[in-house]
Amino acid sequence: MESNDGFATGDLNLDEPVEIAPRVWWVGQMIPEDRFQCHPYLIEQGENSVLIDPGSALIASDIVRKIDRVVGVKNVRWLVCSHADPDIIGALPALVARGLHPEARIVTHWRDQVLIIHSGTPLGYWRIEEHEWRLDLEDRTLRFVFSPYLHFAGAFGTFDESNGTYFSGDLFGGFTDQTSLYAEGLEYFEAIRAFHEHYMPDREILAHTLSRLRELSVHLIAPQHGQILREALIEPMMDRLEKLETGVYLLAREDQGLRFLLLANQALSGLTNILIHESRFSAALGDLDQLARQTLGATGLELWARLGATTVHFAAESGYEGVEEPWPEDVEAAVQGAPVFQGTRLVWALYSLNTQQVTGAAVLHMSNPTTLNSAAREVLNQISGLVEVRLEREILERQVEMERTSWRNRALHDSLTGVLNRASMDGVLAEYVARDETRESPRLVLLMMDLDQFKRVNDEFGHGVGDEVLRFVAEALRRALRPADVVFRYGGEEFLACLDDVTLEVALVVAERLRAAVARGPESLPPVTLSVGIAPRRV
Ligand SMILES: [Fe+2]
Ligand SMILES: [Fe+2]
Numbered sequence: 001m002e003s004n005d006g007f008a009t010g011d012l013n014l015d016e017p018v019e020i021a022p023r024v025w026w027v028g029q030m031i032p033e034d035r036f037q038c039h040p041y042l043i044e045q046g047e048n049s050v051l052i053d054p055g056s057a058l059i060a061s062d063i064v065r066k067i068d069r070v071v072g073v074k075n076v077r078w079l080v081c082s083h084a085d086p087d088i089i090g091a092l093p094a095l096v097a098r099g100l101h102p103e104a105r106i107v108t109h110w111r112d113q114v115l116i117i118h119s120g121t122p123l124g125y126w127r128i129e130e131h132e133w134r135l136d137l138e139d140r141t142l143r144f145v146f147s148p149y150l151h152f153a154g155a156f157g158t159f160d161e162s163n164g165t166y167f168s169g170d171l172f173g174g175f176t177d178q179t180s181l182y183a184e185g186l187e188y189f190e191a192i193r194a195f196h197e198h199y200m201p202d203r204e205i206l207a208h209t210l211s212r213l214r215e216l217s218v219h220l221i222a223p224q225h226g227q228i229l230r231e232a233l234i235e236p237m238m239d240r241l242e243k244l245e246t247g248v249y250l251l252a253r254e255d256q257g258l259r260f261l262l263l264a265n266q267a268l269s270g271l272t273n274i275l276i277h278e279s280r281f282s283a284a285l286g287d288l289d290q291l292a293r294q295t296l297g298a299t300g301l302e303l304w305a306r307l308g309a310t311t312v313h314f315a316a317e318s319g320y321e322g323v324e325e326p327w328p329e330d331v332e333a334a335v336q337g338a339p340v341f342q343g344t345r346l347v348w349a350l351y352s353l354n355t356q357q358v359t360g361a362a363v364l365h366m367s368n369p370t371t372l373n374s375a376a377r378e379v380l381n382q383i384s385g386l387v388e389v390r391l392e393r394e395i396l397e398r399q400v401e402m403e404r405t406s407w408r409n410r411a412l413h414d415s416l417t418g419v420l421n422r423a424s425m426d427g428v429l430a431e432y433v434a435r436d437e438t439r440e441s442p443r444l445v446l447l448m449m450d451l452d453q454f455k456r457v458n459d460e461f462g463h464g465v466g467d468e469v470l471r472f473v474a475e476a477l478r479r480a481l482r483p484a485d486v487v488f489r490y491g492g493e494e495f496l497a498c499l500d501d502v503t504l505e506v507a508l509v510v511a512e513r514l515r516a517a518v519a520r521g522p523e524s525l526p527p528v529t530l531s532v533g534i535a536p537r538r539v
Helices: 057-070 092-098 110-119 188-199 203-214 231-243 248-252 256-277 281-296 329-334 374-412 422-437 454-461 463-480 504-519
Strands: 018-021 024-026 041-043 049-052 076-080 105-108 124-127 134-136 141-146 156-160 165-169 220-223 298-307 310-314 340-342 345-351 358-366 445-451 486-491 494-499 530-536
Touching (some): 018 220, 049 057, 076 092, 110 124, 141 203, 203 231, 248 256, 281 298, 281 310, 281 358, 281 374, 358 374, 422 494, 445 463, 463 486, 463 504, 494 504, 504 530
Parallel strands (some): 105 124, 165 220
Antiparallel strands (some): 018 024, 024 041, 041 049, 134 141, 298 310, 298 358, 340 345, 345 358, 445 494, 486 494
16 A cells, blocks of 8 residues: 655555545546546545545446455445546445445435436435534544535535545546646646536636635645645645636637626626725726726726706716716617617616616727627626616716705806805905915905996886896906906996906906996997996905
């Protein structure tokens, strides 16, 4: 018998059992020119010994011989079957024929049991899910790690806590020409890749199991196929395996619709997190854009939302803050129906959950023209549902803010002329004064203005014309002032302007301009003249 101190390499005698960990034996047999060797392992526990993944019928006699060399087949009490494939249960009839422990049991999951019974093996079952996923032995406990769909629905691995050996079943298995028992370097990943790409269903499921394995302190991986991994290789192999496109992903390389579905599904979990946890809409959209780039290979994301009479455009250029912009015609046309690809742009409508009306549209830019199958559309609907909830809230908040602004404006502006009213004067002038105080000397000038004999206009032409005149004057003053200045309707026919950052000389020029602007009234209105008083700020 071979004993392996953990460092032995190619010079092991593989015609004999090999001890790969304390009282753990490899009892397989290398089949010449077979790229898919099957490895059963024996945990020596006297008359309660455990055989992990009994093995292939092709090497059954060798397995029996090797078990007999270590502990005797009659002492094999537990037969752990990590799943129900023929390379695992094929050797059972030979073992039964040889005479197992009288109370020998197949240790497995119910999903495997329903298939294993068809092997006709007359053995009882011990189901891991009914025994808290553990089997207590003489000197150790075995823990079972469920790894469903890798690659069988009821697949699991077995962890020997006493020495950190993980019997991984098909996981970490490989197609290889190498007949040495241990993997010697990272090159072995190519063997793992070849097997996993074709036999493991998908990357998500694989990642789930790998994350569970990372929680254990695994020092040795003993797979059912390929080569054993020593500790130094475990982490790098896991890293590589996590990124591998397996099974359905492999299929998706050819099928754009399926690929989109897989990627979108992946995006969905990330998206849920973003939309639930990111409180600012702009930041949530920014994250969403990143996610779409990373998972879908998208090149950008835009959103349009209806807001009152206008539309708001959320795009990366504006940091997704939302800018008022007309809703493009092609987007509008696209959202009338189901999601459509316009070349490389995927456009779809977003609906209000309350009213079922279209509230906006999403546009996803892809690097290549893509098509959607029905399943991908379903995922898109789920994504949309989440975006719609957030968009509706955003629209509501913006509407409230618009209302608030409009009320504020109404309270601060003169309803007849539209310029600021007297009520707003204190607040606005205080801001001008505060700014002026930062200067070395005051440069603020007030112009007090009064229309001459305005009462006569009202008396002669009526109040309707009087109002027209006041509107014209306010507009003329507003236009004649510089952008930094501000004008108020002080009351009746009195106006007040505040000129910022001017000398008295400039203020005089501005005052003259205002007077002239009013004097140049339209012929449709009675002529009026303006008197201006000038008051520079003093400290
Ligand atoms: Fe298998
Ligand atoms: Fe297998």
